[in-house]
Amino acid sequence: MWLFNSSIGRKLIMSVTGIALVLFITFHGCMNVVALISKDAYNTICALLGSNWYAIAATLGLAALVVIHIIYAFILTIQNRKARGNNKYAVTEKPDKVEWASQNMLVLGIIICLGLLLHLFNFWYNMMFAEIIGAEGLKYGPADGFNWIKETFSNPVFSCLYIIWLVAIWFHLTHGMWSAMQTLGLSGHIWFQRWKCIGQVWSTIIMALFLIVVLAFWFFPDAVGQCDFKLLPFAVN
Amino acid sequence: MAKNLNVTIKFWKQNGPKDKGHFETHDLKNIPDDTSFLEALDIMNEELIAAGKEPFVFDHDCREGICGMCSLYINGTPHGKTERGATTCQLYMRRFKNGETITVEPWRSAGFPVIKDCMVDRSAFDKIIQAGGYTTVRTGAPQDANAILIPKQDADEAMDCASCIGCGACVAACKNGSAMLFVSSKVSQLALLPQGRPEAAKRAKAMVAKMDELGFGNCTNTRACEAVCPKCETIANIARLNREFIKAKMAD
Numbered sequence: 001m002w003l004f005n006s007s008i009g010r011k012l013i014m015s016v017t018g019i020a021l022v023l024f025i026t027f028h029g030c031m032n033v034v035a036l037i038s039k040d041a042y043n044t045i046c047a048l049l050g051s052n053w054y055a056i057a058a059t060l061g062l063a064a065l066v067v068i069h070i071i072y073a074f075i076l077t078i079q080n081r082k083a084r085g086n087n088k089y090a091v092t093e094k095p096d097k098v099e100w101a102s103q104n105m106l107v108l109g110i111i112i113c114l115g116l117l118l119h120l121f122n123f124w125y126n127m128m129f130a131e132i133i134g135a136e137g138l139k140y141g142p143a144d145g146f147n148w149i150k151e152t153f154s155n156p157v158f159s160c161l162y163i164i165w166l167v168a169i170w171f172h173l174t175h176g177m178w179s180a181m182q183t184l185g186l187s188g189h190i191w192f193q194r195w196k197c198i199g200q201v202w203s204t205i206i207m208a209l210f211l212i213v214v215l216a217f218w219f220f221p222d223a224v225g226q227c228d229f230k231l232l233p234f235a236v237n
Numbered sequence: 238m239a240k241n242l243n244v245t246i247k248f249w250k251q252n253g254p255k256d257k258g259h260f261e262t263h264d265l266k267n268i269p270d271d272t273s274f275l276e277a278l279d280i281m282n283e284e285l286i287a288a289g290k291e292p293f294v295f296d297h298d299c300r301e302g303i304c305g306m307c308s309l310y311i312n313g314t315p316h317g318k319t320e321r322g323a324t325t326c327q328l329y330m331r332r333f334k335n336g337e338t339i340t341v342e343p344w345r346s347a348g349f350p351v352i353k354d355c356m357v358d359r360s361a362f363d364k365i366i367q368a369g370g371y372t373t374v375r376t377g378a379p380q381d382a383n384a385i386l387i388p389k390q391d392a393d394e395a396m397d398c399a400s401c402i403g404c405g406a407c408v409a410a411c412k413n414g415s416a417m418l419f420v421s422s423k424v425s426q427l428a429l430l431p432q433g434r435p436e437a438a439k440r441a442k443a444m445v446a447k448m449d450e451l452g453f454g455n456c457t458n459t460r461a462c463e464a465v466c467p468k469c470e471t472i473a474n475i476a477r478l479n480r481e482f483i484k485a486k487m488a489d
Contacts (some may be wrong), residue, residue: 185480
């Protein structure tokens with residue numbers, strides 16, 4: 001199968017899984033902003049994304065995307081190290097147009113993975129997982145996402161780690177987004193510049209959305225989410 | 238006014254692909270700054286021979302920047318810091334400072350095993366070209382020159398792609414040892430022209446397969462290749478190759 005045994009095929013796997021993950025975090029970033037506005041509205045979303053079959057199916061799909069993206073990152077890196085050979089240059093000079101992120105995608109990816117584990121521990125473990133196994137005695141309910149955010153970012157260590165995480169994702173995306181389009185072949189002299197610009201703007205906006213939530217819950221935990229309106233005309237849970 | 242330079246050449250010595258290799262140094266005195274870098278190496282070799290030492294081995298041929306034979310990694314840049322769009326032979330001593338130590342290394346990539354010192358075996362590129370196969374040409378009476386109309390833009394682009402001289406600087410600069418800029422230029426030069434279309438899908442598949450088989454790496458779009466290409470090939474070619482390849486595989 002050419003997807004697995006050709007270099008362009010393997011890159012295509014990275015590209016497509018990467019784009020899917022970008023779409024996911026775009027959704028996630030937009031969803032988080034709701035927490036700034038209304039506690040009830042945010043918790044309604046949390047309830048919708050609880051342990052319902054479609055949420056679990058989507059989570060499994062997402063996990064598969066992440067795992068495939070990581071596995072192929074390592075496969076590609078190992079192959080590339082081998083292709084490079086063992087002899088290192090004594091002197092190297094990085095050309096100006098080579099971006100730092102483009103040469104450090106694996107390192108950034110590993111930082112992102114560590115951040116992801118922390119994130120799963122802080123939220124997923126207390127919410128979806130708790131609901132699935134029917135955990136008792138947790139501080140907040142599985143659909144009380146708002147208070148879990150408050151709890152997490154009241155701890156400055158977590159807040160700082162999350163900010164480092166967001167910076168790493170930002171760097172990863174500034175290269176990843178145009179690179180994915182390049183790999184798909186949807187680039188050229190003109191579109192390269194466009195994708196690069198779109199990628200920078202897009203990743204900056206999404207990361208800014210995440211960052212605002214972290215900072216707001218860290219410094220103004222009592223002021224956020226106070227608008228009182230229901231997102232849905234009917235009650236969930 | 239030309240002035241003379243004293244420089245130290247720190248050059249790579251290696252006896253064949255299995256040898257570990259090491260650096261040696263040689264001081265060059267009073268080299269006029271309009272000497273080409275390869276001429277300076279010639280002078281160094283004369284001095285080494287006169288001193289009863291083994292001369293330094295490096296590739297070179299036309300010395301006018303069109304053959305792609307010279308291949309030295311100078312001070313951390315393939316072909317050295319030439320004026321934009323030039324190979325090692327077009328690098329002049331005026332680009333260096335008096336008293337500077339110039340580090341000269343071979344292209345380092347598993348795809349290009351060292352033959353001796355800084356001479357590397359780039360026949361992998363020939364094998365990739367060979368894998369590309371033929372283009373259909375109608376024999377018989379010659380056609381009218383303008384029977385096949387080609388947009389000027391396409392013709393220019395194809396010509397730019399064809400100007401790739403296969404020197405291997407892209408592979409040497411790539412942290413992944415990827416040959417994608419070379420392969421994509423060679424696929425593009427034909428894919429852009431109507432004459433190259435009949436075998437375009439076959440060609441893209443065969444050349445990529447050969448490239449992978451010969452152990453070149455996977456492109457991760459770092460753009461180091463286009464930054465050092467003496468012929469200013471761009472990664473737009475790589476996008477075109479990706480497009481050609483994916484399209485061809487999808488059609489199968």
